[in-house]
Amino acid sequence: MSLRVVDRQAVSETPHKRNPGFPLDLDWVARVRMNRSALERRAGTIGARRSVKKDHQLAWLLRAITMIDLTTLNSDDTDGRVERLCAKARQPVRHDILEGLGVGHLKIVPGAVCVYHSFVKTAVEALGGTGIPVAAVSTAFPHGLAPVETKIAEIEASVAAGAREIDIVIERGMVLRQDWQGLYEQVQAFRKACGDAHIKTILGTGELATQANVAKASLVCMMAGADFIKTSTGKEKVNADLVTSLSMIRMIRWFADETGIEIGYKPAGGISTAKSALDYMALMKEELGTHWLQPHLFRFGASSLLTDIERQLEHGLTGRYSADYRHPMV
Numbered sequence: 001m002s003l004r005v006v007d008r009q010a011v012s013e014t015p016h017k018r019n020p021g022f023p024l025d026l027d028w029v030a031r032v033r034m035n036r037s038a039l040e041r042r043a044g045t046i047g048a049r050r051s052v053k054k055d056h057q058l059a060w061l062l063r064a065i066t067m068i069d070l071t072t073l074n075s076d077d078t079d080g081r082v083e084r085l086c087a088k089a090r091q092p093v094r095h096d097i098l099e100g101l102g103v104g105h106l107k108i109v110p111g112a113v114c115v116y117h118s119f120v121k122t123a124v125e126a127l128g129g130t131g132i133p134v135a136a137v138s139t140a141f142p143h144g145l146a147p148v149e150t151k152i153a154e155i156e157a158s159v160a161a162g163a164r165e166i167d168i169v170i171e172r173g174m175v176l177r178q179d180w181q182g183l184y185e186q187v188q189a190f191r192k193a194c195g196d197a198h199i200k201t202i203l204g205t206g207e208l209a210t211q212a213n214v215a216k217a218s219l220v221c222m223m224a225g226a227d228f229i230k231t232s233t234g235k236e237k238v239n240a241d242l243v244t245s246l247s248m249i250r251m252i253r254w255f256a257d258e259t260g261i262e263i264g265y266k267p268a269g270g271i272s273t274a275k276s277a278l279d280y281m282a283l284m285k286e287e288l289g290t291h292w293l294q295p296h297l298f299r300f301g302a303s304s305l306l307t308d309i310e311r312q313l314e315h316g317l318t319g320r321y322s323a324d325y326r327h328p329m330v
Helices: 009-014 026-030 034-047 054-063 079-090 095-101 119-126 150-161 173-178 182-193 211-223 242-259 275-288 305-318
Strands: 066-071 112-116 134-137 166-168 198-202 229-232 264-265 299-303
Touching: 009 066, 026 112, 026 182, 026 211, 034 242, 034 275, 054 211, 054 275, 066 079, 066 095, 066 305, 079 112, 079 119, 095 305, 112 119, 112 166, 119 134, 119 150, 150 166, 150 182, 166 182, 173 182, 173 211, 182 198, 182 211, 229 242, 242 264, 275 305, 299 305
Parallel strands: 066 112, 066 299, 112 134, 134 166, 166 198, 198 229, 229 264
Antiparallel strands: none
16 A cells, blocks of 8 residues: 655654744734634544545554654653653554555654653653754742742753753733733743744633733734644643634734745644544634645644554554553553
8 A cells, every 4th residue: 555645754853933922013913803603613623524534544543653753741740650661662553554555665754752840861761873852841830929030940951861852831911901911021031042942822812811812912923933833732721722722823924925935833731542633633624725734834742543543544554453551652
């Protein structure tokens, strides 16, 4: 079986201009409007209209793997668990499945491995020679409530340990108070601390009250220099969903239209099935184009998603669903 799939190494070489940051434009922020009913109607059409089937679906799922931030963010994480996760990142799909699908020659690996900043060194060593970047959650993850100096020190320590991507969390209270100047200045300071490491700003969308707040926070973070905007920490009661994703994606499109800069998007929290991954990919394709379905512009924040994708790939090859234990994570 031959599938039209682009491997991780090829897509990572796509030229991309990093967001340099822009002055805070409060007039632009004030112009943001979001119609929740319209967003819900549009989001409700995604699953119903998606028609990716058979070989094309398998190709999409293989592409999805290259856009996963393979994640462990548990309170009982250990060096051993992180090392096992990195081993899975090195070989996310069993050799026999890839060979059977005719893609054994492709380098199909996740977009990154995401860990707490205290495990960055362990992950960097475990992934040595693979080219897979390590992403660290910093800035008092998941709540973001710590002195700015402490949060900046966390970023700097993660970068020094070898993290190439930093997932920061914003202070949700700043959004609820409409303190756009304060939010802008904090994200700007975090971006500076990241240096060459890319910064993903986690909005904690389930705690921002309205879609207008989500959209405005997205815009302010992009003005401040964010390389990605991300929905959630995965620890909130409400995490990623298609309605919120639509609000954020449309701000990315507006920002690109106005500035010429392409910002990445990362839904996170609760995305655990291949079907839901396909829905998010369909949304990205329809709203921003196939071009955005690359690791430098789109990521899933997930831990269990890979297991279901691997099961679906084996089903496409054999016609049978296998048990989860045949595709262990850690």
